[in-house]
Amino acid sequence: MLQENVDYYINADGNFVFTEAYHLKRGYCCKNKCLHCPWHYAREDKVKQKDNK
Numbered sequence: 001m002l003q004e005n006v007d008y009y010i011n012a013d014g015n016f017v018f019t020e021a022y023h024l025k026r027g028y029c030c031k032n033k034c035l036h037c038p039w040h041y042a043r044e045d046k047v048k049q050k051d052n053k
Contacts, residue, residue, distance in 0.1 A: 002008060007022035020036040023029075033042035 002037055003024070004010075007025070008016050008018050009025050011017050017035055020038045023036060023047065029037060029039040029041050035042075037043075050051065
């Protein structure tokens with residue numbers, strides 16, 4: 001069962017945002033560039049783009 005403010009929170013736009021704790025419980029990266037990805041999926045892409053410029 002998901003717990004608010006532990007596994008997710010609701011942002012100012014009313015969207016559910018999963019926390020790093022939730023992602024770690026799930027155990028894998030979904031590659032959807034989640035804001036709190038503990039595997040840094042989205043951030044790695046940004047670093048690669050900067051390096052290529």
